[in-house]
Amino acid sequence: MKCINLKVYNLLFFLLLLSCTSNTNKIENRKKGKLQESMELAEIQTKSIVLDSNTSPKPQYIQIFEDENGLQNFTFLNTFNNSIYFYNYKTSEFIKKISYDQNGTEGIQMPLGYHIKNMDSIYIYNYSNLELLITNSKSKVLEKISLIGNHDFKKSSNVLLYYPQFFPGTSNPFIETNKELLLPAQYPRTLSDSLLSKIKFLQRVNLKNNKVTFNNVYPFSLYGNNYNWDDEIFTKVFTEIHPDGNKLIYSFPVSHDLYITTIGSDDYKVIYGGSNFAGTITSIDKKVKENTRDKIGQHIASQDLYASIKYDKFRKVFYRFLRKRITDASIHMQLKKQLIAVIIMDSNFNYLGETVIGASEEWNWQNTFVTEEGLNIEYLDRKDIAEENINFKIFIPKKIK
Structure with missing residues (x-):
């Protein structure tokens, strides 16, 4: 009987210790x-x-981009006017900017980041649709790549339970x-x-x-x-x-x-x-x-x-x-x-x-x-x-x- 009580005591002590453990x-x-x-x-x-x-x-995002002439460009995203700005990194002189529409068929509603592969392949992450857009220096959207398997998360919020989100x-x-x-x-x-x-x-x-x-x-x-x-x-x-x-x-x-x-x-x-x-x-x-x-x-x-x-x-x-x-x-x-x-x-x-x-x-x-x-x-x-x-x-x- 004493042996049984001892086992019960040890079990209760263990459970108590476990419950007190953070x-x-x-x-x-x-x-x-x-x-x-x-x-x-x-x-x-x-x-x-x-x-x-x-x-x-x-700025939301910065990329140092070396162009085909070997010029080191300091570029950054201005989310206020949907533009990517280009400066000469060495001299800090302004070069140009590429502006994108925010609405319409080629609109980019919420750009959070980008990657310039070359001036004909500028990848822009559009958080509004969780998609990657391939654009060019003339502000034209060439392709759209869904990052959530072509699902429309606006219609089914459960989609986001199984996909990560990119915050570049x-x-x-x-x-x-x-x-x-x-x-x-x-x-x-x-x-x-x-x-x-x-x-x-x-x-x-x-x-x-x-x-x-x-x-x-x-x-x-x-x-x-x-x-x-x-x-x-x-x-x-x-x-x-x-x-x-x-x-x-x-x-x-x-x-x-x-x-x-x-x-x-x-x-x-x-x-x-x-x-x-x-x-x-x-x-x-x-x-x-x-x-x-x-x-x-x-x-x-x-x-x-x-x-x-x-x-x-x-x-x-x-x-x-x-x-x-x-x-x-x-x-x-x-x-x-x-x-x-x-x-x-x-x-x-x-x-x-x-x-x-x-x-x-x-x-x-x-x-x-x-x-x-x-x-x-x-x-x-x-x-x-x-x-x-x-x-x-x-x-x-x-x-x-």
Whole structure:
């Protein structure tokens, strides 16, 4: 009888312990405080580009495009007037703009990003219909490619339950290979375990026949077990092509590691790519009933979250962005107060160092790209009240003396 009671007691104790355990994923930084710094980012120059009266800083999307004459074009999307602007990157001089209708049979209602393959093949992502449009420099729409299997999501919202959505940005752009145009999308809703193996976030568009295929699911160790990552900031997938040209590198916001896959494969190689100072990243506790938007915002502000990863082929280093946690973040804490750090790694992902460049309210890290000059990051000049310029600070890695 005593033996039976002991078993019952142990079972009850186990169930009690289980019920008290928070259903959260705690992703620890196994190398925190153990890494040695040898390099830091050094600011070397500022590049300013004069804007017209219809344009403001923080454009939706930027692409550096080298034309057939070898001229390096700085291009950006102006969503106000449905135009792509072209400037000479070296001299900052305006060249031209291509404007598209917003309505009509060739209208582009909601352009969020684009990729210029050449002036006869300009791919524009129209979020209004979740489609990719092939256009030319004369503003003509040549072809339309559905990214949701030709379904009309306006008639059936359930379609969006099984397709990722592409939210392009300069920090997470289209990627062109010899055969395909890659769109690293994301699933912006809550990821349940039942969906985890079904949602493939990489959209691959064949450049010859425009066929769309899908690859790569969210890692179960990060997003499985019904962990609650109830905000799209956690499921954003930042992508860079590997220097060898046939692999992709994924930077998930909630992981100190990087996930590497061969294009077309669904297998990952996991390699450390974290910060020497970032702490444990924690999902949102499902048991907290007061998970309002303010509470979720407070939780986001209190986490170290990774972002864009960029390869610098001129210096053979990687840059990985980190949005640093705000200590003792309050419910009214604004994310623009988060400090932005840039981690430097060599071509084999060995840690070299990291530099805090400032707060998000001063640095639009979403607009970052690499040129021969260095790492370009948009700087928000508070003195430019009229918003007449878009400004970039340019950095290069230097050895710590």
